[in-house]
Amino acid sequence: MITVKNLTGGYAGGEVLKGISFEVGKGELFGILGPNGSGKTTLLKMISGALDFSAGAIELDGRPLTQYSPKQLARMMAVLPQHSDQAFPYSVKETVSLGRYAHQKGWFHSWSEEDEQIVLKVMDQTGITQLQEKSIVELSGGEKQRVYLAQALAQQPRILLLDEPTNHLDLSFQKELLDLLKKWASEEELTVVSIFHDLNLASLYCDRLLLMKNGEVLIVDSPVEVLKEERIKSVYKTQIKNHPHPEIAKPQLLLVPETESDHDGVFKIDDRFLDVGHDRIILQSPVKLRTMSSGITGAGIGWHSSFVHRVVPMEYDCSDHKAEMAQYLQDKRFLPSETVGMMTAVPVETASYRSFETEGMSIFIIVSAGSTHRDSPRNINTWLFINGRISEEAFIQSAMTAAEAKISVLQELEGSGPGFAGQPAGISTDSICIAATQQGEEISYAGTATPLGKLISEGIYTCTKEAILNYRNSKSAFKLQ
Ligand SMILES: Nc1ncnc2c1ncn2[C@@H]1O[C@H](COP(=O)(O)OP(=O)(O)OP(=O)(O)O)[C@@H](O)[C@H]1O
Numbered sequence: 001m002i003t004v005k006n007l008t009g010g011y012a013g014g015e016v017l018k019g020i021s022f023e024v025g026k027g028e029l030f031g032i033l034g035p036n037g038s039g040k041t042t043l044l045k046m047i048s049g050a051l052d053f054s055a056g057a058i059e060l061d062g063r064p065l066t067q068y069s070p071k072q073l074a075r076m077m078a079v080l081p082q083h084s085d086q087a088f089p090y091s092v093k094e095t096v097s098l099g100r101y102a103h104q105k106g107w108f109h110s111w112s113e114e115d116e117q118i119v120l121k122v123m124d125q126t127g128i129t130q131l132q133e134k135s136i137v138e139l140s141g142g143e144k145q146r147v148y149l150a151q152a153l154a155q156q157p158r159i160l161l162l163d164e165p166t167n168h169l170d171l172s173f174q175k176e177l178l179d180l181l182k183k184w185a186s187e188e189e190l191t192v193v194s195i196f197h198d199l200n201l202a203s204l205y206c207d208r209l210l211l212m213k214n215g216e217v218l219i220v221d222s223p224v225e226v227l228k229e230e231r232i233k234s235v236y237k238t239q240i241k242n243h244p245h246p247e248i249a250k251p252q253l254l255l256v257p258e259t260e261s262d263h264d265g266v267f268k269i270d271d272r273f274l275d276v277g278h279d280r281i282i283l284q285s286p287v288k289l290r291t292m293s294s295g296i297t298g299a300g301i302g303w304h305s306s307f308v309h310r311v312v313p314m315e316y317d318c319s320d321h322k323a324e325m326a327q328y329l330q331d332k333r334f335l336p337s338e339t340v341g342m343m344t345a346v347p348v349e350t351a352s353y354r355s356f357e358t359e360g361m362s363i364f365i366i367v368s369a370g371s372t373h374r375d376s377p378r379n380i381n382t383w384l385f386i387n388g389r390i391s392e393e394a395f396i397q398s399a400m401t402a403a404e405a406k407i408s409v410l411q412e413l414e415g416s417g418p419g420f421a422g423q424p425a426g427i428s429t430d431s432i433c434i435a436a437t438q439q440g441e442e443i444s445y446a447g448t449a450t451p452l453g454k455l456i457s458e459g460i461y462t463c464t465k466e467a468i469l470n471y472r473n474s475k476s477a478f479k480l481q
Contacts (some may be wrong), residue, residue, distance in 0.1 A: 001026040001191045002047065002060060002159065005199055006096055009046060009053030013221055014102035016042045017215045019056070027189040031183055031202040033226070034093045034212030040195045041082065043212070047193065048161050060159065067077045074211075078152035082163040082195075092139070092147050093132040094114045096123055101152030122153040127173070141168035148155060149177065153184075160184075162194035166201060201226055203250045211235065227251045267439055269364050269385040270355045281348060281366060283307040283330035286436075289385070291340055292395045293433035296325045298340035306339040307383060308332075309368060309431065315344050327350070341433045342381045346370030350474050356459040359451050361443070362387045365459045369467035380406060382460065386436040386452070390443045396445040398434050401453045405460035406430075 002024040010016030016039045016449035024030045025052060032040045045051035047058055049065055058065040068076065078099070090098075099122075100115045123129045125144045132141065136147060138341045145168045152160060160181070166174040182205055186192040196202035202209055203223040211218045211226050213235050219226050232253055239256040267287065275282045288303040298304050308329065325343060326336050334341075351368040366383040384402055446452040 001028070002057050003062075004043075004047070004056070005045070006269055007046060007053055007211035008055040009051070010042060017046070017052065017053070018458065020212075020217055022210055022213075022220045024191055024193055026191055027089070027185050028207050029185045029192045029205055030194070031206035031209045031223075032193065032195045032212065033197075033199060033202055033209055034218075037210040039215040040213075041345070042214055044161050044163055044193070044195060045078075048077060049073050050079075071102055074155065074156060076354045077159040077161060078155040078157035080148055080152045080160070080162045080165055082167065086359065089135045091127070091135045092128055092134050092136060093119065093123070096132075096146050096150045096154050098127075099151040102155055106461055116319060117156075117173070118156065119154055123400075124148040125153070125353060126150040127176065128362065136318065142170060142173060146168060146173065146182070147178075153300055157190070157192045159193070164195050164197055166196075166198065167370055169352055174201065179408060181205070188304060198213075199227060199232065200252045203252060204245070204248070213416050224249075229253075238445065265453055266360060267437055268387045269351065269435075269437060270362075273365070274353065274366075275352075277390065278348060279311045279369075281309040283366070283383070283385070285437075287437070288450070289358070289435035290390075290438045291393075291400065291433060291435045293340050293435075294431045295340045295342040295433055296322055296431075297329065297336055298433075304338050304340045304435065306334050307435065308339055308341045309351070309366065309381060310332060310341060310343050311348050316343075340433050341432070342383075344368055344370070344379050344381055346379060346381075346471060347474060350467060350470035352463040352470065354459075354463065355461075356455050358455050360364070360456055363452075364457055365463045367460070367463040368466040369464060370471040371478065378426065378430065380430045380464065382464070384405065384434045384456065385454075386434065386443075387439075388436060388443050388452070389438045389440050390436045390452070394443055394446040394452065395436070397450075397453065398456055399432060400435070401448050401456045402432060402460045403456045406464050409461055409464040413465070420436060450477060457469055 002077045005021050006013055007020040020043060032043065034040050042051065049068070060068065096119050097115070098481055100119065118230060123132060123179040126149050128143065128146050131143060136144065139147065147167070149165065149374070165177060169177060178201060181192050186190050193303055196402045206223060208220060209223055209226040210220045227242065229240065229385050231238055240253045241256055242251050243254055245252050269285060269289070273283050273285055275284065285305045288305045290306045291298060292301050293299055302460070310325070310328065321343065324343050329339050329341055330338050350370065353366040355362060367368065367380065369380040371378055382402055384398060386398065390398070443452050446456060448454065448457055
């Protein structure tokens with residue numbers, strides 16, 4: 001639909017674009033990205049025919065752009081510039097109606113029923129019907145943006161060029177506009193070429209992205225290829241983290257503020273932060289820790305500062321234990337959004353907790369192990385606090401390493417004494433929470449062969465074994481046998 005070959009050109013001061021080449025297919029939503037001044041608007045102006053180029057070629061439907069008359073071009077293509085403003089205080093409906101100009105014939109063009117229907121339809125689609133009698137000068141930035149988009153759509157173009165279309169729009173209109181463009185692109189084969197400063201929106205909506213730097217094309221590819229962390233860091237010269245969107249398979253880029261990323265690495269979680277009561281163990285961290293957990297509250301991946309291990313009576317039976325636990329936390333003045341909570345019927349005094357250190361690394365572990373009553377499955381709750389910055393890979397490896405250490409204790413103690421109902425390595429209601437301070441140099445790996453992995457293995461083995469033996473020795477455990 002659009003072919004750009006070796007495009008070179010700029011302004012009187014010198015060339016801005018240097019040998020740009022790419023193609024955009026019919027019905028494609030194509031994003032142009034790049035830092036300020038990289039040449040995005042200049043490129044869009046050349047594609048729209050508003051700015052001449054000095055070398056190369058632009059073709060629309062296989063025909064050179066230069067062979068189109070202004071009116072033919074207006075029927076083919078609509079443009080929504082970065083700052084649209086018109087000189088006259090027309091009403092909204094009149095402004096949108098100007099988009100029909102390219103389709104009117106002869107000197108004395110009359111307003112047809114078709115023109116009217118199209119204007120009403122695009123005003124409805126862009127959510128401006130109720131504003132139609134207002135003067136354009138009375139509108140907010142976002143409202144004006146939608147009016148100019150409606151005007152562009154009233155042109156019924158086959159190509160739509162947009163320069164930062166979501167600039168003035170609030171969150172819901174950003175989504176609505178891009179959903180609409182995506183729909184038109186796929187259902188009506190509208191070809192959309194749009195400049196984006198918001199890389200995350202571009203990632204969510206565009207089929208392909210072109211990344212520019214200093215007037216040249218750095219890469220044209222799918223969002224997942226273009227938005228690689230190292231590439232974006234170097235082109236935009238800033239700290240970012242690439243993270244997958246939680247709902248759809250698209251990358252999202254998160255800024256990392258200097259103040260948050262620059263800790264001195266001396267902060268350590270240990271028993272100074274522990275508060276052991278008769279019916280709960282609480283660890284209150286002074287800063288939020290990055291967590292991966294299967295607890296009742298705060299499950300999944302997040303950031304939490306309160307860690308509550310609650311002991312409930314043997315006869316505890318609740319149809320909605322999540323809601324009951326949330327209520328318990330609220331009553332005890334914990335913020336549910338900042339708290340990881342686990343529950344057990346195993347007595348507090350049988351839990352094992354201690355710090356382990358090696359080669360400048362340290363961890364703090366709490367394990368409670370037991371069985372809530374004779375017929376219930378095993379319940380081992382494991383809390384692993386890592387004093388360090390660990391990668392996502394190391395989080396997963398920590399969970400694997402901890403599970404392997406726990407299993408080896410269970411195999412070792414199997415059949416060696418009372419304590420667990422059922423099969424030790426069988427059905428369980430076990431939970432784990434891994435929490436890392438995320439300060440200091442990154443530790444990339446935590447598999448069993450790495451220093452951190454060895455420390456986790458040793459720590460989980462020691463605490464799990466101690467907790468099981470404590471439980472077996474406790475009066476409450478014997479009462480159950
Ligand atoms: N009318 C003009 N006359 C002369 N130079 C210009 C003109 N417009 C832009 N430039 C220069 O061309 C270069 C590219 O500008 P352009 O507006 O295409 O960049 P951009 O990538 O769209 O930037 P931004 O993200 O800031 O909108 C810049 O160095 C700019 O100063």
